[in-house]
Amino acid sequence: xxxxxxxxxxxxxxxxxxxxxxxxxxxxxxxxxxxxxxxxxxxxxxxxxxxxxxxxxxxxxxxxxxxxxxxxxxxxxxxxxxxxxxxxxxxxxxxxxxxxxxxxxxxxxxxxxxxxxxxxxxxxxxxxxxxxxxxxxxxxxxxxxxxxxxxxxxxxxxxxxxxxxxxxxxxxxxxxxxxxxxxxxxxxxxxxxxxxxxxxxxxxxxxxxxxxxxxxxxxxxxxxxxxxxxxxxxxxxxxxxxxxxxxxxxxxxxxxxxxxxxxxxxxxxxxxxxxxxxxxxxxxxxxxxxxxxxxxxxxxxxxxxxxxxxxxxxxxxxxxxxxxxxxxxxxxxxxxxxxxxxxxxxxxxxxxxxxxxxxxxxxxxxxxxxxxxxxxxxxxxxxxxxxxxxxxxxxxxxxxxxxxxxxxxxxxxxxxxxxxxxxxxxxxxxxxxxxxxxxxxxxxxxxxxxxxxx
Amino acid sequence: xxxxxxxxxxxxxxxxxxxxxxxxxxxxxxxxxxxxxxxxxxxxxxxxxxxxxxxxxxxxxxxxxxxxxxxxxxxxxxxxxxxxxxxxxxxxxxxxxxxxxxxxxxxxxxxxxxxxxxxxxxxxxxxxxxxxxxxxxxxxxxxxxxxxxxxxxxxxxxxxxxxxxxxxxxxxxxxxxxxxxxxxxxxxxxxxxxxxxxxxxxxxxxxxxxxxxxxxxxxxxxxxxxxxxxxxxxxxxxxxxxxxxxxxxxxxxxxxxxxxxxxxxxxxxxxxxxxxxxxxxxxxxxxxxxxxxxxxxxxxxxxxxxxxxxxxxxxxxxxxxxxxxxxxxxxxxxxxxxxxxxxxxxxxxxxxxxxxxxxxxxxxxxxxxxxxxxxxxxxxxxxxxxxxxxxxxxxxxxxxxxxxxxxxxxxxxxxxxxxxxxxxxxxxxxxxxxxxxxxxxxxxxxxxxxxxxx
Numbered sequence: 001x002x003x004x005x006x007x008x009x010x011x012x013x014x015x016x017x018x019x020x021x022x023x024x025x026x027x028x029x030x031x032x033x034x035x036x037x038x039x040x041x042x043x044x045x046x047x048x049x050x051x052x053x054x055x056x057x058x059x060x061x062x063x064x065x066x067x068x069x070x071x072x073x074x075x076x077x078x079x080x081x082x083x084x085x086x087x088x089x090x091x092x093x094x095x096x097x098x099x100x101x102x103x104x105x106x107x108x109x110x111x112x113x114x115x116x117x118x119x120x121x122x123x124x125x126x127x128x129x130x131x132x133x134x135x136x137x138x139x140x141x142x143x144x145x146x147x148x149x150x151x152x153x154x155x156x157x158x159x160x161x162x163x164x165x166x167x168x169x170x171x172x173x174x175x176x177x178x179x180x181x182x183x184x185x186x187x188x189x190x191x192x193x194x195x196x197x198x199x200x201x202x203x204x205x206x207x208x209x210x211x212x213x214x215x216x217x218x219x220x221x222x223x224x225x226x227x228x229x230x231x232x233x234x235x236x237x238x239x240x241x242x243x244x245x246x247x248x249x250x251x252x253x254x255x256x257x258x259x260x261x262x263x264x265x266x267x268x269x270x271x272x273x274x275x276x277x278x279x280x281x282x283x284x285x286x287x288x289x290x291x292x293x294x295x296x297x298x299x300x301x302x303x304x305x306x307x308x309x310x311x312x313x314x315x316x317x318x319x320x321x322x323x324x325x326x327x328x329x330x331x332x333x334x335x336x337x338x339x340x341x342x343x344x345x346x347x348x349x350x351x352x353x354x355x356x357x358x359x360x361x362x363x364x365x366x367x368x369x370x371x372x373x374x375x376x377x378x379x380x381x382x383x384x385x386x387x388x389x390x391x392x393x394x395x396x397x398x399x400x401x402x403x404x405x406x407x408x409x410x411x412x413x414x415x416x417x418x419x420x421x422x423x424x425x426x427x428x429x430x431x432x433x434x435x436x437x438x439x440x441x442x443x444x445x446x447x448x449x450x451x452x453x454x
Numbered sequence: 455x456x457x458x459x460x461x462x463x464x465x466x467x468x469x470x471x472x473x474x475x476x477x478x479x480x481x482x483x484x485x486x487x488x489x490x491x492x493x494x495x496x497x498x499x500x501x502x503x504x505x506x507x508x509x510x511x512x513x514x515x516x517x518x519x520x521x522x523x524x525x526x527x528x529x530x531x532x533x534x535x536x537x538x539x540x541x542x543x544x545x546x547x548x549x550x551x552x553x554x555x556x557x558x559x560x561x562x563x564x565x566x567x568x569x570x571x572x573x574x575x576x577x578x579x580x581x582x583x584x585x586x587x588x589x590x591x592x593x594x595x596x597x598x599x600x601x602x603x604x605x606x607x608x609x610x611x612x613x614x615x616x617x618x619x620x621x622x623x624x625x626x627x628x629x630x631x632x633x634x635x636x637x638x639x640x641x642x643x644x645x646x647x648x649x650x651x652x653x654x655x656x657x658x659x660x661x662x663x664x665x666x667x668x669x670x671x672x673x674x675x676x677x678x679x680x681x682x683x684x685x686x687x688x689x690x691x692x693x694x695x696x697x698x699x700x701x702x703x704x705x706x707x708x709x710x711x712x713x714x715x716x717x718x719x720x721x722x723x724x725x726x727x728x729x730x731x732x733x734x735x736x737x738x739x740x741x742x743x744x745x746x747x748x749x750x751x752x753x754x755x756x757x758x759x760x761x762x763x764x765x766x767x768x769x770x771x772x773x774x775x776x777x778x779x780x781x782x783x784x785x786x787x788x789x790x791x792x793x794x795x796x797x798x799x800x801x802x803x804x805x806x807x808x809x810x811x812x813x814x815x816x817x818x819x820x821x822x823x824x825x826x827x828x829x830x831x832x833x834x835x836x837x838x839x840x841x842x843x844x845x846x847x848x849x850x851x852x853x854x855x856x857x858x859x860x861x862x863x864x865x866x867x868x869x870x871x872x873x874x875x876x877x878x879x880x881x882x883x884x885x886x887x888x889x890x891x892x893x894x895x896x897x898x899x900x901x902x903x904x905x906x907x908x
Contacts, residue, residue: 184641185641189638191636286636
């Protein structure tokens with residue numbers, strides 16, 4: 001490699017920051033990565049008994065594969081071959097995720113995934129992790145960051161050629177980088193929140209429901225999904241309004257909890273022996289979309305992951321798109337020796353697509369809430385899958401493009417819209433043909449009647 | 455009045471804050487109003503030789519009338535009876551603002567208007583102004599604000615029953631009130647900025663252009679408007695991109711300034727002897743839209759004006775809508791003895807309409823930039839005015855509803871959309887009628903030909 005070895009600071013050692021550190025070290029740079037939380041591999045980091053799972057799909061897999069981590073991660077995951085939709089009447093219907101064998105998702109525990117990525121990055125020459133270290137300021141002109149130990153003690157400064165902001169949805173790097181600029185910024189909180197619950201492994205040691213699937217309980221006022229774990233348990237995420245008649249706030253007694261589940265998710269309630277305790281003890285999470293610009297400043301600062309584009313979790317693309325950022329940033333830094341140009345190319349290549357992802361994630365919330373359990377929705381999804389089977393090269397459902405390919409999000413949406421137009425025209429054509437046939441038949445009948453009268 | 459006399463703190467003694475203080479004092483409350491800038495009536499407050507004019511329309515007039523200030527303000531204003539559109543070829547076309555005599559706008563200097571409102575509020579028993587006083591913190595639970603003198607010195611605290619945030623687009627009250635809440639927030643900067651310039655009174659003491667009008671120089675890459683002043687001068691606002699080939703950044707030499715004006719605004723250039731100096735010395739202002747929610751916290755804190763809803767200036771409704779906030783807040787406080795309910799009613803009554811105003815202001819920018827000088831636009835505007843003249847009770851153009859009535863913005867837009875649908879249907883009907891007539895004529899010709907052949 002001919003490039004100068006540069007000093008990079010990554011702020012945030014979450015999934016995006018840790019993977020970016022690994023990619024940047026592979027480019028030959030010195031990388032210091034600062035994280036205000038403890039080392040995720042230490043006992044201290046445990047999320048108080050909560051386990052969060054993520055659905056790894058094609059974009060995330062490609063990013064992990066690019067640094068040789070995919071095989072290891074897949075060993076720690078459970079395949080999800082289809083979406084199993086549960087109705088309030090107890091009915092269960094499986095919808096395959098793809099039309100081909102490899103078109104599946106992989107459920108992985110966040111803490112296991114992050115441990116794998118951190119360990120791989122730490123093993124890379126030039127990468128140094130600094131946990132329990134809080135960014136207190138950033139000088140965007142010089143690339144100087146000031147970092148203080150969270151336990152107290154003296155702050156230190158580091159000056160870098162490039163600062164990567166991977167510090168999440170309320171990013172300090174973003175705030176300091178955009179300060180006083182004409183920056184566009186929008187945050188949208190969903191009136192709904194979420195809570196994590198558990199379907200433990202059965203008393204017989206077997207999973208209580210089919211394991212290799214994503215389970216979905218759609219609903220207009222509350223909905224739930226469940227991801228499988230390797231130990232045979234599943235982690236459920238219950239989504240509903242923070243406040244109001246049907247809300248987390250209203251689940252304020254054991255009777256209210258039991259009654260709520262019996263009416264809305266009767267089959268799930270039987271699978272969740274710890275339900276009342278978990279509802280009482282687990283915190284309610286917030287759901288927020290963030291769109292912003294710029295993502296970069298000169299040749300010094302750049303944002304990735306939630307710091308640049310936070311989305312609702314309903315398309316399962318938050319982590320996958322953050323990982324994809326690492327790949328695109330790596331490609332742009334390779335393609336453009338001038339770093340300001342590389343960062344500009346990265347933002348231009350990425351932002352239109354993450355904006356579309358934000359829209360898709362909101363639309364998928366509305367689908368899960370209002371449409372998944374309707375007959376029309378599943379007929380249309382089935383038509384989509386049928387066409388994909390008949391024309392595998394030419395017809396790819398939107399969900400499949402998002403989850404099973406690396407076609408950029410906006411391009412995927414444009415192609416899906418073209419496909420929709422074809423279907424609509426075919427529908428109109430069919431209607432017209434039926435109408436003409438009926439008219440022709442009516443005319444024939446008329447002629448025959450007239451002939452009969454003669 | 456039966457109500458308890460309450461302690462109110464208003465933060466920001468701009469137009470919205472000063473008028474709100476007056477309305478609140480009339481409700482019988484004690485009002486302390488804090489403003490970080492000097493008293494606008496003092497020499498210190500002069501905006502460095504810049505004069506900013508505002509177009510007062512129906513909503514603002516109603517709000518001033520509600521506290522008996524309208525007659526005095528109108529004495530300090532210049533009526534604008536129509537919009538005079540200047541073309542690059544030197545052509546000039548007047549578009550009347552309304553169809554009735556009273557449907558005009560009034561140009562008023564910001565510094566004169568604020569002086570009138572501040573003096574009226576100060577004369578009201580219970581109102582105390584504190585200039586040069588910066589809000590440093592707000593406790594939304596207790597209504598306690600901490601205020602420090604801008605010149606240095608000891609900070610003081612005041613605890614209020616109600617805190618009104620009228621501290622502008624980057625409101626500190628809003629930031630402290632929303633901190634940690636699920637607040638939605640969006641700021642959008644236009645890539646265009648603005649600069650204020652002058653058409654001075656002529657050497658003969660007469661105005662250089664017709665005074666009682668708003669002058670507009672539309673343009674795709676740069677546009678200008680001019681408001682009249684009582685001394686016969688006009689204040690121009692030039693809008694264009696901050697950066698790029700046609701931009702403020704590109705006007706970097708006297709030759710570039712002269713060349714730019716000669717090509718784009720040839721008639722204006724002759725009217726502006728100080729052009730080069732003003733372009734060089736005057737700062738470029740930013741244009742930003744802010745949408746947010748919530749506007750209130752419990753019964754303690756509420757936002758008005760730009761702090762709640764900043765819009766681009768292209769509909770001339772920024773001040774008018776801020777003044778209208780004061781009226782609606784006053785009405786809600788009167789209608790609901792419970793203050794939390796009053797603040798909730800205020801936000802519910804107001805936000806849908808200011809959201810629509812933000813959209814209208816953006817659309818009017820696009821009209822001024824791209825459409826005002828097109829033939830189709832002025833034909834359609836003329837049709838709108840003609841229908842308004844023929845059906846004065848039933849047909850009101852959108853601009854007239856926004857500028858000359860107090861119909862809430864969203865209701866005005868809905869009605870304009872209904873009118874548009876009627877026009878479109880009429881257009882389609884007309885097309886169909888012409889088509890049928892042509893077909894009938896063709897058939898008649900055909901029959902006559904066949905008859906002639908026989």
